[in-house]
Amino acid sequence: MRLSSPLSVDDAGASSASTPGAPDTTVTVSPSGPLSRLRRTVGPYVALTKPRVIELLLVTTLPTMILAQGGFPSFGLVLATLVGGAAAAGSANVLNCYLDRDIDKIMNRTKRRPIVTGEVSPRAALVFGLVLGVASLAWLALMVNPASAWLTAAAILIYVVGYTMILKRRTPQNIVWGGAAGCMPVLIGWSAVTGGVSWTAALLFGVIFFWTPPHYWPLSMKFRRDYAAAGVPMLPVVAKDTKVAREMIAYTVAMIACSLLLVPVQGMTWVYGVVALALGLWFLWSCIGLLRRAEHPEAGKLRAMSVFHASITYLTLLSVAIAVDVFLPF
Template sequence: MSAALGAATEAPRRTRRDVVRAYVALTKPRIIELLLVTTVPAMMLAQRGIPSPWLVFATLFGGTMAAGSANALNCVADADIDAVMKRTSSRPLPKHQVPTRNALVFGVTLGVLSFAWLWPTTNLLAALLSVAAILFYVLIYTMVLKRRTAQNIVWGGAAGCMPVVIGWSAVTGSVEWPAFVMFGVIFFWTPPHFWALAMKFRDDYARAGVPMLPVVTTPDRVARQIVTYSWVMVAWTLLLVPATGWVYTAFAVVTGGWFLVVAHRLYAQTKRGEPGKPMKLFHMSNTYLTLVFVALAVDSALGLPVVGWPF
């Protein structure tokens, strides 16, 4: 009887596919997808056309390993937080699907491989920038800012802006002003994007002791900050107009207006004391960023005349 009970309660044996899926989950593939969506357009703008397919592949492959490294190491550092948040409790480490030591080795190995790959296949600058992004995300954002300041995502989000700079440098071997502008677009997009998510999962962050802005202030003040950053972001996208054509310009104006309408609507709702619909802004922010950078890619591929370079 006891033997039968033991067999019944024995944990199911994990297959090789389950193990692979757990390690892939450590890299947070959905986040990587969004990063890659911005990298290719950055490379196309740098080329003002379509770069070598091999160079695009090499950059994306190396960038995927770099982002996977940062995300896996983030999972290791945040394992205690993830375990108490409903949104993240199903990640591999809280579910004990991957030993912590193995996850650490996996993350470090991916980072080393990304540098070893990007240097010979692109250039040293792109490889160094990828390492800098990993170190900033893990050491500065995850281990210092995230648990100490409500402005964590503002400055920590800079790591997520690096793929456009890496993509540009992979093509040109340098970093020029359009790369900094694209960096800024994502930099100012990040707070509205993540604060909207944090408004929805405020209790999760509070339970984990993470001082995200919605945890430490009222919803209407968070929404007001979202509106402020949204206006700066939309204005910042227009700084690329001198390096682009009418396709990008039209999409930047139209989609920017759409973003501002949704942000202002959220602020109006919270100001009236209503819960609002922050996840609507969160989901549309992904669509917005994708549309802006796809428009940038199309504009570059068409090789349309540019308004003019400032210098």
Template sequence: MADADPVGAEDRAVAPRRPDRNTSPLRATVSAYLALTKPRIIELLLITTVPALFAAQRAVPPLWTVLATLVGGALAAGSANALNCVVDADIDAVMRRTRTRPLARHAVPTRSALVFGVVLGLLSALFLWATTTWQAAVLAVVAILFYVFVYSLWLKRRTRQNIVWGGLAGCMPVVIGWSAVTGDIGWPAWAFFGVIFFWTPPHTWALAMRYREDYAAAGVPMLPVVATERVVVRQIVLYSWAMVACSLVLVPASSWLYAAVAAPAGLAFLACAHVLHVRVLRGRPAQPMTLFHLSNLYLTVVSVAWAVDAAIGLPVIGLRG
């Protein structure tokens, strides 16, 4: 439910390839519509959904619940991403790493992309309602609406805090996954929600430092565009500390296994963030993509650790709410 601007890897900083000349028209069309959903970003969102399913059950949840939540979540994320492509078509056409997206290169009519995004959103809500819980369906709709109307249409082009608050949409898969199992939202889900919320700015600002000229040309006031590198890296360090703190809040609701993974992973991330800070303070090339790539690995490792910890069902360190 997040773009590279809120959550996700901005297609891992790689623009989609143009269809091969020998590709059939049908295959090219299907590929273009699939690209609208930003599959790589969906992958990252689903990585944070699965641990919430396992943690809510504190065991391996029913396979049908897992599959239904992942399918419904993928539809919701695809809807949000497709609608974001409609809103950001002018921006994508300007930025080098996004100018080959379907709407930027006119591979899909704007109206068709809009209908496609709305239909995916409706399908996601109906599917989640029918197969999991009504709470999960409502949360999915809220995430889509927030991402499109609050982030894409309002915040992104107006404030340097765009990614901070816009990133809330990218945190929603965690609470959707938890509510799909229990029908409510326990405090561990909110703690991991905080991990993703504070993870998003360092992840995105590192990418934006690398592609600062792109954002500036498109008129998007990302923090690296409107502030000095010193301000940006200081904010990255602060958010990184908050992220790691939230990850450790989960320790009382987990076993020693999660703690043994989350603590060193957090230290590694903090070390990388501080190295970036020091490089900028000393006037050396920032090399922000190191942190960007590490951020993807960090979120994956912590998510997998939380899921495995819950699946094994080891005794928790403290009390679960």
């Protein structure tokens, strides 16, 4: 599961304010002040953690904790879990940038990442990523519980070793199996509350596991040339769009099934069931639209990125539905 950083490290040169008829009171702000220097130093490191990716991961963690608790968990537990999870995800993303720095400089989408531009040295990035990872695991073990720490360690290993080092450059199914790392936050959130996992947590894992390919492959379609130039065999690089779209539809159907199985397994209300089905069918229709465009370009105008954005909307609204359902009086 990957998105651009919202943090801007650009600095304004100067600012001024004046009132007509009043003496000149222009104030110049030096771009070399302490705050500006701090932003230039810290900003690139923050960008390496891919904050928007972390945001999406945390969107699934909190609703899972609410579902596991059957209400709002304690604020302290939620804060500790989210802080530890964010740090762990940031660590994995930094190490991903370190390992992929050779192909990042080739791809237009990633050539402005701080290691490529020289804002952060490879060695500094490696140290930062490792320290952040160790700190996140220690934090979770001490502030949450050992089960959550172990699951978090597994998530980092799956993403850094399984996906980035082994799968990404070797198989078109890289994002399918490597994407399992993005499913781990629901297991971590569930274990933070209960101390373990359950069939409900497994179904939530399944929802995100099957959601990941139809979420990421449209992005790969848009940046197909980038991946091809870098030698990364994403499925849209090595297969026709019709094959990619059909596989997206199959994964989406499995995703919908997992989301609906929560009703009997966890005892979700009919309201959640209706919302989950409606959201699932809406997203499925967007994938079918992509297939229609691939088979008959003149008949369909749906672009791949619209499916990508729809996938984010789907997961966000489904997560909200899971959280809200806990508080329904029936």
